[in-house]
Amino acid sequence: MSQEIPFNRPFITGKELEYIAQIIADRKLSADGAFTTACARLLQDRFDIKRVLMTPSCTGALEMAAILSGVGPDDEVILPSFTFASTANAFVRLGARPVFVDIRPDTLNLDENLIEKAVTSRTRAIVPVHYAGVACEMDGILEIGRKHGLSVVEDAAQGVNAFYNRRALGTIGDLGAYSFHDTKNFIGGECGALCINNPEAIERAEIIREKGTNRSKFLRGEVDKYTWVDVGSSYLPSEIVCAFLYAQLEMMDAITSRRREIYEFYHSSLRQLEDEQLLRLPVTPEGCSGNYHLFHILLPDPDTRNGLLALLKGHGIRATFHYVPLHSSPMGRKFGYVESDLPVTENLSARLLRLPFFNDITESDQRRVVDRITAFLKK
Numbered sequence: 001m002s003q004e005i006p007f008n009r010p011f012i013t014g015k016e017l018e019y020i021a022q023i024i025a026d027r028k029l030s031a032d033g034a035f036t037t038a039c040a041r042l043l044q045d046r047f048d049i050k051r052v053l054m055t056p057s058c059t060g061a062l063e064m065a066a067i068l069s070g071v072g073p074d075d076e077v078i079l080p081s082f083t084f085a086s087t088a089n090a091f092v093r094l095g096a097r098p099v100f101v102d103i104r105p106d107t108l109n110l111d112e113n114l115i116e117k118a119v120t121s122r123t124r125a126i127v128p129v130h131y132a133g134v135a136c137e138m139d140g141i142l143e144i145g146r147k148h149g150l151s152v153v154e155d156a157a158q159g160v161n162a163f164y165n166r167r168a169l170g171t172i173g174d175l176g177a178y179s180f181h182d183t184k185n186f187i188g189g190e191c192g193a194l195c196i197n198n199p200e201a202i203e204r205a206e207i208i209r210e211k212g213t214n215r216s217k218f219l220r221g222e223v224d225k226y227t228w229v230d231v232g233s234s235y236l237p238s239e240i241v242c243a244f245l246y247a248q249l250e251m252m253d254a255i256t257s258r259r260r261e262i263y264e265f266y267h268s269s270l271r272q273l274e275d276e277q278l279l280r281l282p283v284t285p286e287g288c289s290g291n292y293h294l295f296h297i298l299l300p301d302p303d304t305r306n307g308l309l310a311l312l313k314g315h316g317i318r319a320t321f322h323y324v325p326l327h328s329s330p331m332g333r334k335f336g337y338v339e340s341d342l343p344v345t346e347n348l349s350a351r352l353l354r355l356p357f358f359n360d361i362t363e364s365d366q367r368r369v370v371d372r373i374t375a376f377l378k379k
Helices: 017-027 033-048 060-066 085-092 112-118 136-150 198-207 217-219 239-249 251-277 304-314 330-332 343-351 363-378
Strands: 051-055 076-080 097-103 121-125 151-155 176-178 191-196 296-298 352-354
Touching: 017 033, 017 343, 033 051, 033 191, 033 239, 051 060, 051 121, 051 239, 060 151, 060 176, 060 191, 060 198, 085 097, 085 330, 097 112, 097 136, 097 217, 112 136, 121 136, 136 296, 191 198, 198 217, 239 343, 251 343, 251 363, 304 363, 343 352
Parallel strands: 076 097, 076 121, 121 151, 151 176
Antiparallel strands: 051 191, 176 191, 296 352
């Protein structure tokens, strides 16, 4: 039997242990040491971000963004249902109601043409999610945000080193959130970052991140002692995590180049099946530069998707589906949503299949995946 092809395998650059050993030797393990600072500075400089604060996760970054957005009880936040629970939880935990808007059939991103209809007097924020590292239509979203005085928080968990009209994802809205989970392109295990694009939010973000204290000012010598001044929590990552991550960020270009090769192999090899209308390949609109985070296909119907998924699993190929739409989840039902509320989301999520995708996947393994898909769909 052929060796199993996993869905994901974290990539190791080779410098991670060296950097971790360095901080152990220096006995500087807590947050905001040399490597935490270096990660933040690299992201700031490379993507022209006003300020980056490293966090323990993208969830933590989203939670900070929700607080900074001023969202509170009975407010509303517009977001897609086709996303991870953290996107909604960050705002729901503050008492806000998620207002789910349907997605575009091409990119699977928030449909900008449906947002304004969802705005009410209680709306406080719009949260576009850049699915698969392909940008939402940010110009239109920003225009709606400005018109109605709404915060725009980019969930760019999958969007590090992807661009919209030459602007890095996460840097376009008021705030952005990155993920460096080990399923992402650049990894720290569990790690994230908050991108602060509005300079007026920097000081409060530092306070929220430091348990609601002005400790950051104290460490810079700006005050003679620090104390509790606002709400907050512990949103600081371990220095060990950031040492690991820095080894990855140093190789951002090489990692992206390799992922592009993997993506383009799948795309070119499956193009004939798309021409025969047996599946649909990912779409990247003009003006968008993706980061090759994942490769998905859309099958004609749920039965075909589920049958193909079972066949691949039987041959040791670990493909997988993606999000169960939030509006159809138990929590979604608590907010009054029912099946059929978002027809495009429901249709696409039931037909989507993600293929094995990691930096050291071999061309022969990719060929195995393509051959099994082809044989199944042409049967």
